[in-house]
Amino acid sequence: MTLRDVADTAGVSISTASLVFSGRGPVAAATADKVRTAAQSLGYAGPDPLASSLRQGRSGTVAVIVEDRLLHAFRDPFALTVLDGLAQELDAMGQSMLLIADPGGEEQANPLAGHALDAAVFPLCGRTDSPFVEHLLARDIPMVGAGSPRDDRVSHVLVDERGASRAATEHLLDLGHTRVAHVLMPLGPRHSTRAVAPGDATVELERAAYPDARDRTLGFLDAAPDGRLVETAEADVAEGERAGRLLLDVPPGQRPTGIVAQSDLLAAGVIRAAEALRLDVPDDVSVVGFDGVELPWLDHRLTTIVQPGEPKGRLLGQLARDALAGEPTRDVPLEVTLRVGSTTAPPP
Template sequence: MTGPPHPRRPATLASLAAELGVSRTTVSNAYNRPDQLSAPLRERVLEAARRLGYPGPDPVARSLRTRRAGAVGLLLTEALSYAFRDPGATGFLEGLALACEKAGTGLLLVPVSPEHSDVDAVYKAGVDGFVVYSVSEDDPHFRAVLQRPVPTVVCDQPAAVEGVDRVGVDDRAGTLALGRHLVELGHRRIGVLCMRLGSRRHDGPADLARQEGGSYSVQRERLAGLREAFTEAGVDWSSVPVIERFEHTAEAGADGAAALLEAHPRITALVCTSDILALGALGEARERGLRVPEDLSVAGFDGVPEADRVGLTTVRQPFREKGREAGRLLLERGDRNISEQVTLPTELVTGTTTRALRQSGEFFSGW
């Protein structure tokens, strides 16, 4: 009785070179430096590799030799699913992926929780550089990134980090334009629903000290733009209710809008510092039987596709272009040792969710 046939040993670079009667360098060049071989010779090497079951050079061994991982790390201080369900993050990810495709490099997502300080994922990531997507100034994962001897690009926040490239928009100018638009429509009694201001969970009112001292600079700037616009119109900003929500979801927007409308039923406009929160607020307004914009004007920030679909008044920003620029800054850095700051334009989009106050009783006459 004969036993099972002996399994064939997988081909190696050396055995493939011996089979073809060429040097091991020739086989390696077929994969790593194809410009060094003629097209017929490279095809002969690759065909023999397929026939003999040679999988190609070991990428781990190659990275050890070249000291390059062939991938960009995207640090995202959210659950992994956030990158695929949040439309702003999705647009940014698409732009970054396009830049990586153009450069022929990979993209590694490094998701970490904003509520946990474990930085092992950052230290273990095999990448040639990091793109950091919108984290707080005191984020421990960002500090871990800066300890790695690789180039880093920040998208949005934190801002003004020495030696680090950044791409973002002028958030303050965007909300300043939005606030002035609402002022021109006659609104003085407003409420504000904002994204998280700090890395520790807080769901509730945000006083002026918290607004100005938050560790998320984008939210600080967006609130500052609104404060400037309404202060110009004679509104005491300390009297403007600001509600903060830690989660960036439509459900959080609805919950925050409910809290704000319960405490301040006389507001004529609700400004949200993101479209996702604003979409939730629109749903809450409908649940309460409020007509938008007849009973309540609602505005957001970002310009995500769903906001366009429902006609939300918002400030549109170019997410995909931010991703492209972040990739360009990282992948085309070369020997540049001076950091670059790229500020992309925003656009005020006047939709159907805001309107002018036409009846005399609607105009501001105090809280």
């Protein structure tokens, strides 16, 4: 059965029947019901998507490339809000989302090679460069990112990571803290959380694989050049707790009174470490996060840098839409703000 058979049975034009199935045009409810009833009686399941893509010259699919394993992305509430915003925009465009995990191993086959794609989006924090860029360029597929991969041919939604991290650190300094520390997301692939010696910081930052972690560290050092640094192996609560113990399980005179973490999950881990050591937050130690996600299981209103995840995802989708329409695209800034909660106070 074909769409023409359905249209003839329903007594409508083939273009009207097509609009009913695509949902992209105004069709009277009674007419739409006639078309659906005709389709059901004929056993017609809908237009062949392959034939439709051949006619339109489009696959109807956008690759959404997620750094590392999908497991980590779906554990991060901020990543989920970005993906949700992006999915809403793609759905409104009639595009489907193809999630691709980029584990980063050069020896692995290119997971994009076997897929017909209209565009590609790098929605989350990733490496400075990506082996996918040249492959996508060779296929003339437009690319959109959230700060990485760093390439002039990729349009980005950009956050002033360095300025935001500096503002978070200055908040602690303005409260009177003089011993401050910074808990980093991984600067590159790591297997364990570790302290970064002050003399090694410059070298570590120069060879950092992840630009967001590097820029947030630079922002902290702009405001507190003598602050202590701990780099984690993963931006999650468990690694934040390990970093917190490294910083706080020391004699009181060596203990930082203020800690800036590069994500809210890391900040939550630092708070867990402080409480396990019987330190009060914020009376003994103040903690600042980054992202502004909801953490209902945390018994604090976190002081944090709020970057709105869903609007960020929507902006990524809008950039992809403009690129697919053949319009020139450019980098778009995303404003972030400091939200003062209950986890910061003057030092003891």
